[in-house]
Amino acid sequence: MSEVIPQRRVISRLPRERRVADIMEAAHDVFCERGYADASISDIAERAHVVEGTIYRYFENKRELLVRVVGHWYEEMLADYDTQLSGIKGTRNRLRFLIWRHLRAIKTDPALCRLVFSELRAGPDYRETRVFDLNRDYTRRTLDILRDAIAAGEFRDDAPLTLVRDMIYGGIEHHTWAFLRGEGDFPLDETADAITDFVYRALVIVPADDMTLARIEQAAAKLERLIGKAEA
Amino acid sequence: MSEVIPQRRVISRLPRERRVADIMEAAHDVFCERGYADASISDIAERAHVVEGTIYRYFENKRELLVRVVGHWYEEMLADYDTQLSGIKGTRNRLRFLIWRHLRAIKTDPALCRLVFSELRAGPDYRETRVFDLNRDYTRRTLDILRDAIAAGEFRDDAPLTLVRDMIYGGIEHHTWAFLRGEGDFPLDETADAITDFVYRALVIVPADDMTLARIEQAAAKLERLIGKAEA
DNA sequence: GCCTCTTAATGAATGGCATTCATCAGGAAT
């Protein structure tokens, strides 16, 4: 007999940034828990305490919401990146830092990484995305380090730089896919060491050791003496 | 005034394998043209000259259809793989062959590769998939080559093999993403050369160049003797 | 404190899609 009295919901108008932040936080959570395809706008709306239509006032569509959520995360990650990197000296150490940071991001936020790897990057509009620019900015440091090492004569100059960059980030990604799918774990430091070592050895110019150098010099000296004699 | 007379469609019962093949071919085409998310079962059904329900008699759901289509493609690719590989000698050449084949597959079937890279591999059920096993079989050859080279003393033995494998395939994938999105092209042979070179250098044990040194020293000694004779 | 007006917020409606299922009928077996 008792009628269900519809709760007179208090409708409040929040400042734009607050609403956007609420929606993005809810979207972040739902995307991470369910993945992009299984996340529904109504779930996100409910968690943000709004109704579906409201989301579309601030975001063009589901995909833009994803791009914005990921973009926000990228910006947070990049915040202290340069500061920390500038405190590290030496090609090998700097390279290891980039690799280690990337691995740590995967370990800390596997769900977000999956969104980037298999949803965002595959889209035909990826290049127009802010995440594309942020990512380019992110990996630019790798190229800078490689260029510096080449200029210093530490690395050979005949390896295509972008290929080296892709081997690093692609290798990291491939190696962590099982973890990203929730199958087991990976050792952060060991993996960073192994990848750094692999890349370093592939690029470094091996200086001849002292003994070898000494023998070459002796042989050269002998030749010079002989030439001198021949001239005489 | 003229009634649209519904075309009395001839319903024919095809042998199971034929129906399955028709559906898979249609699915292949639609998946490649539209991508997984935008491919609709009704499109596939129409192209296979069946009705939606029929597809569900042979395939559990859209995802299984994808797995089967990709699995079929993998099997075709692997058919002549071992035959060709067995004709190639030398670690470097064999490694280059694997890399080159992988790059060629990407260049030849970019749409299918995208399906694998961003739809299939991300799924939590990927490990239970036949594609997983096929892929494992596919990359096993890489590990075999690396192990052989280590056993022969050509490669160092302190690099984690699976990491090397992942650097190769992850690197290839990362490097070709722009192409996979339809943005430009990549040079097949040059890329294969550069990756092979990168990997080879990262792993090869630089032989202490005794031989070369010895030749220099012997040449100097011979010259010395000759000049001695001339003086005499 | 009241009125006006802009526009944030609502929630119902639309259309598309994967998947299910009751029903039909081809064709092999008898």
Place this chain on the structure above:
DNA sequence: ATTCCTGATGAATGCCATTCATTAAGAGGC
């Protein structure tokens, strides 16, 4: 020719992204 198994059908179900006409919050003017 008849029966029966099961392949094939297509309508129905339910979910979901997206749209839109309507409501009312709350800022600004008086």
